Amino acid sequence: MRQKNTLDYKRRLHETEVFTVKKKILIAGAGGIGRKHVEGFLRTGSFSVSICDTDFVKTDKIKADYPVEDIFNDFNSINLNDFEAVLISTPANYHVPMASLCAVRGVPFLLEKPLSLNMDGVDVLVNAVKKNNVKCAAGFTRRSIPSFVKLRELLGEKKVMPKTAVFSGGGDYRKYRPDYRKIYFARKSMGGGCILDSVSHVVDLAQWYLGKPADGYCLYDNLIFGDTVETEDCAVISARFGGALVSISNNVFQKPYTFFMEFIGEKGNMRYVMDGRRKAAITFSGDDSGKWEELACFENEIPDFYVNQAKNFLNLLEGKRNTMTTIEEAAQNLEFLLRVKKKG
Ligand SMILES: NC(=O)c1ccc[n+]([C@@H]2O[C@H](COP(=O)([O-])OP(=O)(O)OC[C@H]3O[C@@H](n4cnc5c(N)ncnc54)[C@H](O)[C@@H]3O)[C@@H](O)[C@H]2O)c1
Known part of the structure; x- marks a missing residue:
């Protein structure tokens, strides 16, 4: 290997x-x-x-x-x-x-x-x-990945101005990290569990697309992993980001890898759909005809995730335009997750 x-x-x-x-x-x-x-x-x-x-x-x-x-x-x-x-x-x-x-x-x-x-x-x-x-x-x-950057541009171009949004998805963490029981993921004291792990990525996107996290509620559980880990394997959050009401559902056990986002505004809905790990499509519908216009489609981005992030960080170092998450945003993300988790 x-x-x-x-x-x-x-x-x-x-x-x-x-x-x-x-x-x-x-x-x-x-x-x-x-x-x-x-x-x-x-x-x-x-x-x-x-x-x-x-x-x-x-x-x-x-x-x-x-x-x-x-x-x-x-x-x-x-x-x-x-x-x-x-x-x-x-x-x-x-x-x-x-x-x-x-x-x-x-x-x-x-x-x-x-x-x-x-x-x-x-x-x-x-x-x-x-x-x-x-x-x-x-x-x-994800802030360094072309499909996620494009979605942000398209939300602006189509003037969606989301009032509500849905983020859902997950994958089988045990398949991607067969050593999951031995690494940080299994331990509360090392930042394990889906909330600080995969949900933090979703919160970062919600911050980027919609605005600062405000009030929220969270339900979470360990429904599948059992005592192989100390941490939760699924979470559902209802919250406000910027002016929008947001629903997040995430788990680390589902068999297919999926990631779905829908942004709902007065002029129409925009969707980002990733079914499987190879293809992501951004679609838009501005009426109730049932037709969704495909605005952009991206193939096989995952192998380039880390080189794209490294290039984005190089831009930051060189004082050029970049889309990296600031330390203040990362602090807001963490504060929000800890606060809603405490209520769960
Ligand atoms: N961006 C992403 O999509 C993504 C994906 C997975 C993990 N992560 C994050 O990356 C971090 C590491 O995750 P991982 O999957 O590589 O975990 P890992 O357990 O595979 O690797 C962590 C490494 O850090 C080393 N280490 C621990 N203490 C150290 C110290 N004091 N000095 C130097 N090395 C030390 C360990 O020996 C280990 O090799 C975590 O914070 C995790 O949340 C991010």
Whole structure:
């Protein structure tokens, strides 16, 4: 399997443009998602990548598969100012302490979601970012993906001005992460469960398309995974984002992978439908004829999720237009989820 991944990576790397001056990025946490970030940043052709993980097996594995620069096993002993950016892809309980070190030292960073497990230290982090004028973002991947960016443009072009919206979907997490019982996902103390995991992505999109989260209610349960995990495997949320009333339904056990969004305004409804992992379509209907006009269609975006995010983050670093989630938005997302979860 490793050889196949490496060959795929080499083929994709070959397809990218190669730049001469590369920015140095340190990727902290070389687990499931850290590995994808290593590949994504290398594929841009604009970064040289170093990695840090407390697990020597993980760092050795990445070193064998990718042309990484330096390998570290203790984050606190690294001179972060040797890097032009740090990517934090450790479990969520490490996010705020690691990001705070970057912020205090004035080093740009990209932080995996969710921002944290609680609000401890979040204000201090946000203030340090502002005070030191640190370029940073949270890695809610979909904001970097063409179909999700297009949907935002089309909502504006068609003047949908949503008043209500529905977000539903899920997939079988056990299939994508067969080690799910052993990783952060199974543990409350590490940010597991679908609310801080997959629902946080949906909340990020609702914030982006509709506005700031306000009041809300949540029901959640562990209906399928049982005691293999300490955390919930499904959630339903009713909430207000901006001026719109929103319904979110998400689970991590359903067999087909689906993601559905519908935005309902006075001039018509816009839908984003992803059935399976290969195709996403955006459709619009402005009357009750039953006909939906296809406005855009996207094929096979998932293999490029992380290279697209890396390019978007590069734009942020270079002061160019980008669509990354700000640290303030990530803090609002977390505060909202913790608040509605407490009521559930
Ligand atoms: N953007 C997405 O779609 C997406 C998808 C999956 C996971 N994530 C997020 O990415 C983060 C990591 O998830 P994962 O699936 O890679 O988990 P993982 O358990 O596979 O990997 C985490 C890695 O961090 C390492 N680590 C732990 N403490 C460390 C420390 N102090 N210093 C350096 N390394 C340390 C672990 O050894 C492990 O290799 C989580 O916050 C998760 O929510 C995001």
